[in-house]
Amino acid sequence: LAATSLLLRASTLTPERRNFINIVSFGGGTNSAALLVGLYQHHIPVDLILFADTGAEHPHTYHFIRQMDEWLTAHRMPQITVVEKFDRYGNRLTLEMECLCSHTLPSIAYGHKRCSQKHKIGPQEKFCNQYAPCREVWKRGGKINRYIGYDAGEMKRYLHSKKFNETDKKYNNHYPLIEEWGWSRNDCVRVIQMAGLPQPGKSSCFFCPSMKQQEILDLKQHHPALYQRALALEANAMPYLKTVKGLGRNYSWQERFGKE
Secondary structure, three states: OHHHHHHHHHHOOOHHHOOOOEEEEOOOOHHHHHHHHHHHHOOOOOOEEEEEOOOOEOHHHHHHHHHHHHHHHHOOOOOEEEEOOEOOOOOEOOHHHHHHHHOOOOHHHHOOOHHHHHHHHHHHHHHHHHOHHHHHHHHOOOOEEEEOOOOOOOHHHHHHHHOOOOOOOOEEEEOHHHHOOOOOHHHHHHHHHHOOOOOOOOOOEOOOOOOOHHHHHHHHHHOHHHHHHHHHHHHHHHHHOOOOOEOOEOOOHHHHHOOO
16 A cells, blocks of 8 residues: 555656656557556556657557547546657658658568668657656666556567667666566457457558558458558559568569459
């Protein structure tokens, strides 16, 4: 009870009145939504929630962010801060624009994850670098507590990420879904439901090469304009492809699913 009382008291203080800052890297999907609910349930204060918008999220993700913001407000938690990627001239640079300009597909099509680093992780870290409460913690020689939503079934991702934690001079990364609560994906779904929130659906770009065939067909049926934009991106890169055949890696979306 004493520990809970201290946590509750800490949650009412602004970052400037505490010697630590807790931020959440919000991906817009099931795990990160459950993470926010869990932090509230366990009385862990949250100062900043960051969502990096690639400019190409599925419509259901943008809709869920608005619903999540309503829940956060009702529970006296900060709303989601949306950050974006900009080029060196200060112009908005979406992943779609970058692919079209460079005549390429998202890097994950080639077996890399540079798109996540550049359009997800990078904008969040840039925001924190300019965020006064974070700068104050670093000035005092401290680290930011960053909460990441890997569930208990994602041990490979968790262990890979954890390898870099000891050498990270700016962040203490925490993975409470795994390390403290032991929540599986099914647990996350249940926690979201019990919190009165809708299920967020899968978070990804609408032209992500990791999309399953049924997800592509659903996109074509329910969001034909986005499907056509994905085909246009694929066609734009097609003359320059050497190691892959299209957005499906070993096949092109247009050949397998057609234009109409």
